[in-house]
Structures are given as C-alpha cells and as structure tokens.
Amino acid sequence: MDVETVSQPNQNACSECGRKLEGYLAHHFCSTCQAPQPLREGESYFHAFDLPMKFGLDVALVQKRFYEISRELHPDRFVSSSVDDRARSMARMSFLNQAFQTLRNSSALREYILKLYGLRASGVEMRAEGRQPQKAAMPIELAESWFELQEAVLDDPDQAGVRVIEFEAELARLKAQGENRLKSLEAQFDRLPKDAETEILAILSQMDAELQRQNYFRSIEKDVERMKRNVSSV
Amino acid sequence: MSVQFESSQKKGPIVGIDLGTTNSLVAIVENGVPRVLRSKEGQSLIPSVVSFADQNHPLVGSEAKRNKVKDAQHTVFSAKRLLGRGFEDLKPILSSLPYALIEDSAAGLVKVQVGEGSYSAVEISALILREVKKRAEEALNCPVAQAVITVPAYFNDAQRQATRTAGRLAGLDVLRIVNEPTAASLAYGLDKKRQGLIAVYDLGGGTFDVSILKLQDGIFEVLATQGDTQLGGDDLDQALASVAAVEISKVFGIDIYSDVQLHASLLEAAESVKIALSTQAEAVLQLKLGDQVYSRAWTQSEFEALVRPILDRTEEPCLRALQDAGLKPSELSDVVLVGGPSRLKIVQDTARKIFGKEPNASVHPDEVVAEGAAIQADILAGNNRDLLLLDVVPLSLGLETYGGLMSTLIHRNTRIPTVAREVYTTFVENQTAVDIHVLQGERERIEENRSLARFKLGGIQPAPAGIPRVEVTFLIDADGILQVAAKDLRTGQEQSVEVRPTHGLTDSEVEKMLINSLENVEADEAYKKLVEARNKGEPVVRAVEKSWEQAQALLPPEECQEVQNKLEALRTALKGEAVAAIYDATSDLNRVTVRLAELLIQDSLKEMR
Known part of the structure; x- marks a missing residue:
C-alpha cells in the first residue's frame, strides 16, 4: 500500500534550485525559481490540494485551491520555458485536473479512496478488447420481488402497472437506505486516525459492498424503465 | 519573468488569428487592449478564398474573392469545412460545392481538384494563413513568426492537427490552438x-459551437461545450440557393448545379440576399441566365420560415451543453452571440428562445474571436497574468474494444490538459505487438465515431502470455490534441509510438511539405506584388482610354501627346513583370492627367447645369 499520509508537511526540496518547498502551492512549483515540480512517486490527489484524505471535503475550498494553483501551474504560463518545464507543467496540470474532477464528485471520490487502499483492480488489460464491465451480485432482499415482477408483467402486462409502481418505491427505499449507510461509513472513516489500518479496511470493504449494491440498483432501474414502456397501464 | 518577456520580444509579437470559414482576421494586444489589424485600405476581413487562376501563383483574400464567380473553376472557398475530414464524411455536401473534390486514398485525405492541380485543405488553409501573416507584418512593420489560432470548439483531434499543420506550413509557430467561443469569451470578459x-452561442460561416463558461476573478473556466461542425451561415445561403435552383429549373429549364459558374454566382447572390435581410425587410435575389434574368423577392418572414429548421438544429447542442454543465438556463447571467450570422434577427430570436434570455449583442460579431485570440497570445507572452483560460476536450476519446464497441478513456468536457493510462499485456505466447485503435465521439459503435488513429504497439519483449506490462499514455494537451506515449513497465524503457492519423499527415510528411512550401514562398510573394502593381495600373489605363475622345477636345495637342506617350509607356510596363516600372509608369500617367481630370469634372458639372 503506497498511501502516504498528508498530515506531515512537505519536506521536499525544489528539483531545480534545491530550495525548500513549503505550503500547498509550492507542492507544484518552486516559489523561488518558478520551476514546476515533477510528479512524485505515490503522490495522491489529496497531496495535490494539500488536504487530508477524507470523504467530507469542503468543495468550495477545493474549487478555490484549484483556481489558485491553476493560475500559476497551467501550461499557458510556461510557453517560453524549457522543454522540461513545459512537460512538467503539462503533467502536473493534467494531474491537478484529474484530482479536481475526482475530489468534487462524491462517487468518483469513493472509487478513488477504495483504489488507494487496493480495493479496486489496477486495470491491466489483456488487450484492447479485454475490457468488460464488472457485474455485481443481486442483492438478496430484492431478488424475489424482482423475479415476481418480471413474471407478473409476462402474465398480464395490462394489470402489472400497480406492481411496477410498488416495486419502484421499494427500489428507491433500498437505494436511499444504502446511500445513508454509505454516508455513515464515510463519517466513520473520516473520524479514524490514518494509522488505524485494520478499522479503515473494514469500513472500506463495507463501502465496497454497498457500492456494488448501488450499481445493481441502477441497472435494475434501467430495466424497470424499459419494462414501463411495455406496460400500458403505467 | 523578464527573461520570458525578452525572449518573446526577440521573436517578435505573438498574433491572434481567427481562421474562419468565410473570412479570416488577425489581431494583437497593445498595452492590454486588443486591436484587429487592418489593410492599408482599412479592411479587417481577409476572405478565406484562394484562386488558382495561375497554378503556380495562387492568390488569396480579396483578390481571390473577385475571381469566385468570374473564375469559379479555379477558386476555392470554405476550405475549413474540409479540414481533417475523409471523403466519406463529405459526401453529403459534395453537390453544394462548385469545386470538385477527389480522394487521395494513400493519405485518406480529401483534395480539391483545380485545373491540373489538386490541393489538400491543409495546403489551402496554409495559403490563407500566409496571407494573414503578411497582413500582420505589413500592419506591424515587423516579422511575425508566432501565433495563436482559433478553431471551432467542436473540432476533433484530426481537425485541430490539420489547423496546426497549416500554421506551420505558413511559417508560423503555433503556440496554442484556442476554441473560438472561448476566445470570444475572453474578449467579452476582458x-x-x-x-x-x-453561454457563448457562436454561429460561424460553416460551424456552430456553444460553450458554457464560468467567469471568476479573471479565470475563464469552460464547463461544457457542444456543437455541430457542419452547420453555419453557409447553410442559409444554400437554402436560398436551392429554392432558386428549383424555380430556375422549372421556369427556364436550366440546371444550375451543372454549370460551375452559374452555381457560384447563385451562391453569391444568395449570400447578398441573406446579408441584406439582416438590415432590411425585403431583398431581391437576381441571377443573370444568359439574356434572361431570374428575379425573386424575399421578405424577412419568408426567409425566416425557410431557414428556421436549420437554426432549430442549434437548440439540441445548447441544451446538451447546459445539461453537461449541470445548469438551468435561468442560472446564466449572459448569452453572448458571436459570428456574422448573429446579425440576423432570426438567429437572435433562436438564441432568445433556447435560453429564455435577451442575448447580449455588445461584442463585434466578426472581430471578437480574433480579439480573444490576441488576448490569449498576450497571456502566453507572459504579459497578462491576471487572466487564465481553463478549457475542455469537446469529444470523448476512447479505444476500440471487443465487439466493435468504443470504450471511453477520457470523457467529453474533461478539463485539458488531461491524461489517461492503460496497461496492456499480451494474449498469446511471445506476442510482440498489440494493435490499438483510437477513436473520438459519443456513440457506442466504433463506425459511428471518428477514427483518429490506428497503431501497432510493438517492441514487446517475447514472454509468456499475460506477463508483459506496457503502459500506454494518452495525453490531451492544452490544444486539445492527442499525444501517445508507451513505456514497458518491466524494463522502464520508453517506446516511441508512431501514430498515423486516419485523416491527416505524419510528422515526416509535414516536414516534407514544409520544405517545399518554403521554396515557393519567395516566388509567390514576388508574383503577389506584381498582381498588386497591375491592379493599380490597369484601372488608370482604362480610365484614360474611356475619356480619350474628350481629352482630345479639352487638352492642347502637346499635352495630348504627353498623355498618349505616358499611356503607351504604362501599357508596355503592364505587359512586363517589373513591379517598379509599373508603379513608375502608373504615377507618370497619373501626373500628366491631373489637369485632364480637373477639366473632365468641370465639363460634367457644366452638363449637369
């Protein structure tokens, strides 16, 4: 696991002039010689914004820092600099853009933290054709009523409308419940000290299971939409 | 900072260029204020037209535009619509163009057939850019070698690359490709x-873009962009022309489209009707057909009914852009209209209807994009650190995956620069290469997306299946252009990847063209000067010839002889190729006819009484 904690200040020195780098802007470029810094091994999106790894991020602060860092780091500022500086500015700005996109979006943030803790595949492709969406398991509490609904629709599409509406309500209830559980797991994660690895992994595994259920609910929702088009009474 | 400033000074100014479908412009920022550069005659627009009347000496701009009807076979316009496109893509618009397109199957490129020669859209655009560069150099009185060039936001990778290549061929170091609506927003929000x-609603000659931006403390952040690269003011002309074509065929039994000359005149007549209808309630489309004349009155409301279906096509991109930005129309503080057609009331009405807001018409629809490009140039020069553009990639980028589907790597509206990495391994024992097919677009099936490039990732160390690890990096730079790099993760070795664009040129092909074009530059420039000189001299000869009878009556014989001598001298000079001699003979003739001109004016005043 290569999760570096962000709590300690940045001790690195500028790759160009050797001066000490301090503060979150200096994480990206040296305030003395302006040189953009190369991406560091294991550097995370949280490092990029100098924020602690947690789910409950202050989105307004993320946006503010994104502007502040972009203002100095963007390739537009290095058009007449050396080839190396241009390449570093581009690599760092790409990283910052991805970090921004991830930290401001709650579902992307969940996937990202799970990935940092090794709970997501690293993404090796067998070939270009090897990509397949992963299929989640059917949540037990929904399986029975889902099969019943499908049968009911097959038997008598005209009478199944009420059943579809009932099922949708149940689905929405389960989804909301799952989302609440995710929120509470996130809060637990945020409260834990970063060295409590066992507890952290336990929480993240539960989140992983919940997220898979949510994925499943979404795919069922799409099926229900399709079904509704065939059931005239809805 | 001072170092950057000095180096940019040494290379001369960085100009901003709007390379348009119909017209091109160039601008610069001076003391923080953008200024469009004009010709000596005060013209800001350079028609994006190239005339190949003389194959070896193409003419560009107003000179060429005059040939658009006179010599339609040899005159190419709207070449931007062909940039970065394959022959198949263009089939739908083939019949609407008076010039012929051919397929250069080797490069997968489309070329325009003009007389004996054929030219790619990149070469034609390069000729236009060279003219633009010259305009800038004349106006600034110094060499210009660096530029920011704008493109429609919805241009794909191939179209952006083609634009950058055209810039290089014109002898310009293209520091940045900027999206037109984004550039417009810079000028608007300066x-x-x-x-x-x-929201910037940008309807150009041949393309439509809409971009949603957030402006805050000098940061111009594009939230979403959408568009249609085959929708523009040209289509309104085409609509008028096709009505006329049908009516002409019915009444006169003439097929307009089979006659290149007539077709070109009709398009020109249609364009003037469109322009007239932006300021007046009625206009007449007139077309000479031999001794007969087709004449058809259009009221504004008739015209609006005709083109409304075309303009309605802008609605869907606008709604999608709002949706991608996660906004409702009511959250917008302003809707900015850009592009020549935005002068039309119906275009303003369409934008008002879509956004439910009175559009802002404070910007100059033709000049604002060039001004924005100049502002971006000023930012790149390091002169303006208060402003910064944060732009996005307009179309999703992905790879071909099993079953002929596209798997998306980088989603549309992702901020650029951005990067995506894929780690590849092998499928069979000792496999040393993997085929990679890069696509751009929003559809699931690969055929419905744009194929950007196919390449073989080779040089993989022979090993059992599944053991090699090659990381391929897909980077979209700040110009919105793809760069591909590969690295063997086991050996740490970087691998070079030669990406052959599906509809474009490899770097080495560009280099070759570059050398050829530089050889032609001097010859072309000399010829251009000669044509300019002749254009100064010929009207003087014609004017004197016209008034020769009166001159003999008005002038004493010796003066008459003097005029005749100088007239003969100019006629002789015009037949030659000595530019200075033409100018000298022209001013000589002008000098000896000053008194004649005065007498002629007095004479005509007498007649009026």
Missing part, C-alpha cells in the same frame, strides 16, 4: 469585473 455564468 473587463475583469465580469463574473458569473455565460
């Missing part, structure tokens, strides 16, 4: 007090 969410 005044730092402008804050909030805006």
